[in-house]
Amino acid sequence: MPTTPNRVVEVTIKVYLNEIRERLDRAAGIARAAEACADAGNVEKAIEIALDVEQLIPILTLSNPRRPNRGARWT
Secondary structure, three states, rough: OOOOOOHHHHHHHHEEEEHHHHHHHHHHHHHHHHHHHHHOOOHHHHHHHHHHHHHHOOOOOOOOOOOOOEEEEEO
16 A cells, blocks of 8 residues: 555654654753752752753754744745
């Protein structure tokens, strides 16, 4: 059975959403670790740990830096 373009789009979107969720879960873990360090009085280490979140952010652009604003249509 051939794959339809709509099915390809659906699978692609699901893969991206899964990747976003996984990265957000990791970011939440990093934030918890940073918060624990800050609560323990080691703010410098907390900042160092928190900066690791920046590595996880690019997926939120869905690999397209020219992504339209919310509500805009893809062209």
